[in-house]
Amino acid sequence: MPAPSADWLTDRPQVRTIRAAACDLNGVARGKRMPIPSARKLLTEGTRFPLSALSLDIWGEDIDDSPLVFDTGDRDGTLFPTERGFVPMPWLEAPTALVPIWMYREDGRAYDGDPRHALRFVMERFKARGLTPVVAVELEFFLIDDSGRNLQVPISPRSNKRRKAAEILSIRALDAFDSFFTDLYEACEAMDIPADTAISEAGLGQFEINLVHTDDALKAADDAWLFKMLVKGLARRHGFAASFMAKPYEDYAGSGMHAHFSVLDEEGHNIFDDGTPRGTDVLRHAIAGCLNAMSDSTLVFAPHLNSYDRLVPDAHAPIGIAWAYENRTAAIRVPSGAPVARRIEHRVSGGDVNPYLALAAILGAALTGIEDGVMPPEPITGNAYALDLPVIPTDWGSAIAAFETSELIPRIFPAELIRNFLLTKKQERHYMAELSETEQVEIYLDTV
16 A cells, blocks of 8 residues: 655645544544654654553543453554545644554554454455446435524524524525535535535435435445545534434434445446346345345444434434335335436435445445345335334444344454444443433534
């Protein structure tokens, strides 16, 4: 993997500090602030911090019974820059750059507890079969005034009014925060995040931005992780909060991260395309793989207590394990359109997911279906919520149990990551039960 060049810093003398950060299991950036001389050293020698730092709980605390902490002396890993290189941080006042890093062991092996490596492992399985996923994500989030006791929609900088209503596909709602979205798109361009269409959604102050598809799934996950960081940081600069928590308002729909993907062969042909709306048998194998792993991987798609407030009937979040053509009530949707663009939309993940883990779970499940040649049940028609379907776990404890006992999850994720993720979620579940609902929302609002 080529290291980023120090020329980036030379060409930008105004940048005075660097953040070197890795993504932990909760999607939180963990790392260090560095002066420029240390940043140059980072490019060639890497940096060090404990292996356990990627498995902290949502409060940033060590896991009580993790073998990574006291049992092994809380030993270090070595972290090196990813191929992403330097990324501006436009939400900060001083010119600053972020260097995304990922973790390795002392002997040079990739650290199996690193979420970015987990996605890389899945991509290597595709590559071994001569296949390349083409991936895009849609990210929903809320703009929130959290200055008072109750969360509410921010006051519009344009009208100086607060409109307490959901407005699906409203240009007025977008224009009400035009300065924020203008700055957001300019920042995405500076950070090489391929932001596409923005719309207003069904929740209070809720919006969605699509990221353009790419044939590099690691970049797609990088883009999603950096985008979440950017939106939250930039919103604070504009005087309000932004959050990807699954469901901040009880009476309105929550936020999801829908993932779209197709798969190309070595000649660049979409293996889901047979020239018709139906798609190939390989498309159905991939769908079957996703359906078969859906219950076991719910903990990845809904990793927090608040995640399960979103997973309720008739709330634009699928809970029935089913697929359909052009049907947004189904967990797996095959969108219409030109056959050459035939793809799968996986609609289960909340906006609060770790993008690396979510894409690894989705693409890994699809590949197991392709490898096994399994076929799904017939596609459904009509309202999935009204049908008698098997359902994913709709509470945190059941999702933890399904993940822990799964026979499919070890085919997707390394054993060390599975262990660490389970220990983290069990600890969070234990301590989250001691908090009031207000305290729970407070921790999720800014972290996820």
